[in-house]
Amino acid sequence: MAKTELSYTILQLYRFTVVLIGLTVPIRCLFCATLSDVIYSSRIPVYQVDVLSEMPHNPLSFTQGLFFHDGVLYESIGQYGESSLQTLDPKTGEALRVIPLDPALFGEGLSLCDDKIVQLTWREGVAMIYNLSDLAIVGSWRYETEGWGLTTDDRRLIMSDGSPFLYYRSTTDFSLDTKLPVTIAGQPVQWLNELEFVKGRVYANILSEDYIVVIDPTTGNVVEAVDARILREKIPPKFPPDPLNGIAYDSTSGDFFLTGKLWPSIFRVRFVKNIGER
Numbered sequence: 448m449a450k451t452e453l454s455y456t457i458l459q460l461y462r463f464t465v466v467l468i469g470l471t472v473p474i475r476c477l478f479c480a481t482l483s484d485v486i487y488s489s490r491i492p493v494y495q496v497d498v499l500s501e502m503p504h505n506p507l508s509f510t511q512g513l514f515f516h517d518g519v520l521y522e523s524i525g526q527y528g529e530s531s532l533q534t535l536d537p538k539t540g541e542a543l544r545v546i547p548l549d550p551a552l553f554g555e556g557l558s559l560c561d562d563k564i565v566q567l568t569w570r571e572g573v574a575m576i577y578n579l580s581d582l583a584i585v586g587s588w589r590y591e592t593e594g595w596g597l598t599t600d601d602r603r604l605i606m607s608d609g610s611p612f613l614y615y616r617s618t619t620d621f622s623l624d625t626k627l628p629v630t631i632a633g634q635p636v637q638w639l640n641e642l643e644f645v646k647g648r649v650y651a652n653i654l655s656e657d658y659i660v661v662i663d664p665t666t667g668n669v670v671e672a673v674d675a676r677i678l679r680e681k682i683p684p685k686f687p688p689d690p691l692n693g694i695a696y697d698s699t700s701g702d703f704f705l706t707g708k709l710w711p712s713i714f715r716v717r718f719v720k721n722i723g724e725r
């Protein structure tokens with residue numbers, strides 16, 4: 448092989464290696480970087496969960512939505528044939544009222560909406576509307592996507608469907624206003640689940656993750672996160688583990704309630720920089 452041919456071959460090999468590295472690094476990161484890795488490498492504030500108290504939660508309740516209003520917890524339960532809207536005593540976890548859903552509906556996200564309660568369904572494309580006062584069903588809305596999480600900023604309903612988007616919808620007819628991409632360190636955040644709007648931020652569970660992301664509702668950027676792995680240590684181990692899913696906020700005390708699908712406990716918590724700090 449002539450010297451010039453050898454140089455050309457080496458150059459081609461070098462170029463091939465550079466291209467290969469360029470391709471494999473993002474592929475490796477795509478498949479290997481966990482949400483935990485991304486959160487802890489993105490330099491956003493990460494809060495810990497300080498458990499204030501623990502109360503019983505029906506371990507048969509497949510929690511899909513949770514909010515707190517006027518001293519009562521409101522919970523949406525999923526699964527076909529088992530779905531319901533329930534009110535719970537926040538001190539004992541006892542169910543006060545149970546409103547079963549049609550067995551053909553799979554309950555999902557739940558939010559207060561003025562003097563009404565709105566409950567999503569998973570794949571049925573229907574949102575049930577209840578009177579807050581007596582929990583009577585007074586109507587329904589239709590939508591096109593799956594229904595996962597639901598909350599409100601008091602101007603619009605904010606919905607997730609398992610994709611890396613938040614959907615801002617009208618509180619009068621549920622029409623779509625804005626579809627906002629959610630990102631962390633420039634990467635889309637997949638599997639957005641149960642939601643809670645608190646003090647200008649959207650707190651979001653992520654399916655099968657023990658982390659909560661805190662989203663700027665204008666930019667869609669994840670600006671903080673909550674590492675809730677400590678709760679996993681407090682519930683009996685199961686395989687596969689049931690996901691953390693359910694965030695409610697008590698604006699009077701400033702406490703959050705957290706639970707999960709089929710979890711035996713609801714935790715009253717605060718988010719702190721370091722455990723022991725109050």
Ligand SMILES: [Ca+2]
Nearest residue numbers: 513642643694
């Ligand atoms: Ca919630």
